[in-house]
Amino acid sequence: MSRVFNPQNSSRLLSEERKEWLPPKKILEACGLKEGDQFFDVGCGNGFFSLPAAEMVGSEGEVHGFDISSDMLEELSERRAESDHTNIYLHQVEAEGLPENRMPGLNGRADVLFFANILHEVEDPGEFFGSYLRLLEEESGRVVILDWRYDEMEPGPDLEERLKSGEIKAILKENDLEIIFSKILNKRFYMFVGVSA
Numbered sequence: 001m002s003r004v005f006n007p008q009n010s011s012r013l014l015s016e017e018r019k020e021w022l023p024p025k026k027i028l029e030a031c032g033l034k035e036g037d038q039f040f041d042v043g044c045g046n047g048f049f050s051l052p053a054a055e056m057v058g059s060e061g062e063v064h065g066f067d068i069s070s071d072m073l074e075e076l077s078e079r080r081a082e083s084d085h086t087n088i089y090l091h092q093v094e095a096e097g098l099p100e101n102r103m104p105g106l107n108g109r110a111d112v113l114f115f116a117n118i119l120h121e122v123e124d125p126g127e128f129f130g131s132y133l134r135l136l137e138e139e140s141g142r143v144v145i146l147d148w149r150y151d152e153m154e155p156g157p158d159l160e161e162r163l164k165s166g167e168i169k170a171i172l173k174e175n176d177l178e179i180i181f182s183k184i185l186n187k188r189f190y191m192f193v194g195v196s197a
């Protein structure tokens, strides 16, 4: 049974320690994010990646954050208000994924479709992931999955909630995505980048 992040722990996501494990700009650079891009942050939380991404894509680009939690979106909305960024748009979504008939107020498709520390929280990661793929810019878009490594460790989710690297690779392959980058970032996290095959 997967467990959704408790918004009462939201400050943990913005800790200095976390910035050392997951330096957001370095990670976003490794994903190929650049000025003018559309960055779609699925399970955006309080914006650990959304805010640095907004700076990197600049005024010509856009960041769209998707989350089920109104508390997390509210916190991100407050952080957006405190920042200079006017290019961040927030969308509250259903747990199962993006419904087929819904393309919420989007001007374009994702150059980078980003799933950081979320797939271990959803009931059916493959189906959930697949539902968002129609938001990807087909020709040149990149899909990123960053998550806890499958290893017994504190902190982080229980082992049975974590995805094995093989499961992540299978999800990408089942969706006709070719892996162009896969890396063990450190003891805790790995990251996979895919493009349309």
Ligand SMILES: C[S@@+](CC[C@H](N)C(=O)[O-])C[C@H]1O[C@@H](n2cnc3c(N)ncnc32)[C@H](O)[C@@H]1O
Binding pocket: 004, 005, 013, 042, 043, 044, 045, 046, 047, 048, 049, 066, 067, 068, 069, 072, 093, 094, 095, 096, 097, 115, 116, 117, 118, 121, 122
């Ligand atoms: C551990 S936090 C990670 C937040 C952010 N991606 C980061 O790395 O800092 C996971 C986030 O995913 C959201 N979430 C969990 N299940 C979701 C779902 N089915 N659809 C959208 N968001 C979801 C939670 O509300 C939470 O904000």
